[in-house]
Amino acid sequence: xxxxxxxxxxxxxxxxxxxxxxxxxxxxxxxxxxxxxxxxxxxxxxxxxxxxxxxxxxxxxxxxxxxxxxxxxxxxxxxxxxxxxxxxxxxxxxxxxxxxxxxxxxxxxxxxxxxxxxxxxxxxxxxxxxxxxxxxxxxxxxxxxxxxxxxxxxxxxxxxxxxxxxxxxxxxxxxxxxxxxx
Amino acid sequence: xxxxxxxxxxxxxxxxxxxxxxxxxxxxxxxxxxxxxxxxxxxxxxxxxxxxxxxxxxxxxxxxxxxxxxxxxxxxxxxxxxxxxxxxxxxxxxxxxxxxxxxxxxxxxxxxxxxxxxxxxxxxxxxxxxxxxxxxxxxxxxxxxxxxxxxxxxxxxxxxxxx
Numbered sequence: 502x503x504x505x506x507x508x509x510x511x512x513x514x515x516x517x518x519x520x521x522x523x524x525x526x527x528x529x530x531x532x533x534x535x536x537x538x539x540x541x542x543x544x545x546x547x548x549x550x551x552x553x554x555x556x557x558x559x560x561x562x563x564x565x566x567x568x569x570x571x572x573x574x575x576x577x578x579x580x581x582x583x584x585x586x587x588x589x590x591x592x593x594x595x596x597x598x599x600x601x602x603x604x605x606x607x608x609x610x611x612x613x614x615x616x617x618x619x620x621x622x623x624x625x626x627x628x629x630x631x632x633x634x635x636x637x638x639x640x641x642x643x644x645x646x647x648x649x650x651x652x653x654x655x656x657x658x659x660x661x662x663x664x665x666x667x668x669x670x671x672x673x674x675x676x677x678x679x680x681x682x683x
Numbered sequence: 684x685x686x687x688x689x690x691x692x693x694x695x696x697x698x699x700x701x702x703x704x705x706x707x708x709x710x711x712x713x714x715x716x717x718x719x720x721x722x723x724x725x726x727x728x729x730x731x732x733x734x735x736x737x738x739x740x741x742x743x744x745x746x747x748x749x750x751x752x753x754x755x756x757x758x759x760x761x762x763x764x765x766x767x768x769x770x771x772x773x774x775x776x777x778x779x780x781x782x783x784x785x786x787x788x789x790x791x792x793x794x795x796x797x798x799x800x801x802x803x804x805x806x807x808x809x810x811x812x813x814x815x816x817x818x819x820x821x822x823x824x825x826x827x828x829x830x831x832x833x834x835x836x837x838x839x840x841x842x843x844x845x846x
Contacts, residue, residue: 649800650763650800651762651763651766665799665800670799672799676762677762677766679762679765679802679807679808680803680807681762681799681802681803682803683790683791683795683796683803
C-alpha cells in the first residue's frame, strides 16, 4: 500500500517530464497531473508495476475546466476561447488496497488524449461518453462514436452545440424536425 | 353502460346501434403496447399487477405494435427515443390511442430547461388523447386516465374519429 506522494515519486522517477505534478491541497484527494499524450504508457506502468498494481479503473470523467477567455456574445451568452479540457482517472488497486487520481489536461481547441482502452477495457465506453458529452478526442480508441446523444447529432447542430456538457454549450433549435427548447 | 339498458325483459336480444356496439367493444379491451420508458413505467407495471389490476378494464400488454390499441408513454422521452416512438405509433393499426403518463411525457417535466436531450412533451411528435399528470402518477391516477380514455372512446362515432 502506497500513498499519493510515494506513487508520484515513483512515476516521476520513471517518466520524468511526462508526469507534471502533484496537487496535494485538494479537500478531496491528491491528484497527479500528467501529459495527455503520454498517459497510455503511464497507465500501463500503473497497472503492471508490482508495487502499484492498479487493476481497476473505477471511473474516467471528462471535465470542461472553463478556464479560458470568456467572450460575451450579443445575446448575453458566453463562449469560451482557450483554456483546457481535462480527463480524470480514478484508479483502485484491489490487491494492494490503495487508490490514486490522475488528471490530464488538453487544450480546448484541440483536445487530444491518448486512449487507455487497451489498458483497462472498461475505459472503452467511458471514453466514448467523454467524447460524446465534452468532446475530448481519444487517440487510438477502437470505436470512438457517440454513446448517448444521437449518432446524427452533428448534422443538426452547429459547432457550439456539438457537446452538451461544455460550459458554453448552446442547445440547437431543432433536431430532425422536433423543436428542442421548451 | 347503455347496452344492457335496452335489453328486452325476456329473451336474449339486445338492440343497439353500431356505434355503441363498436365503442363498447373497443373501450372494453384496450390492449396496450408493452412499452415503458422510465420511473413512470414502474408505476405502470404496478398498475398492471394484482393490487390495481389493469386487466379488469381489459388492458393487457401486447408485445407488438401491430396488435396494440393504445400506447402509454410512461416516462422521459429523449430525442433519440422520440424517433422510435413515432415509428412504433405509425406501426399501430387504427383506431389507436395515446396516454401520456407523467410530467416528462406531458411537457418535459424537470428537464424542461436544461434537458438538452429531452423532447418537451410527446405531443410534439404524436397526438395525445389523455394526459395523466404526476411525477410519477400513482396507479390510481393512471386508472383515472384510462377511464377518461374509455369515456372518450364511448362517445366516438364511425363517421368521425375525434383524435
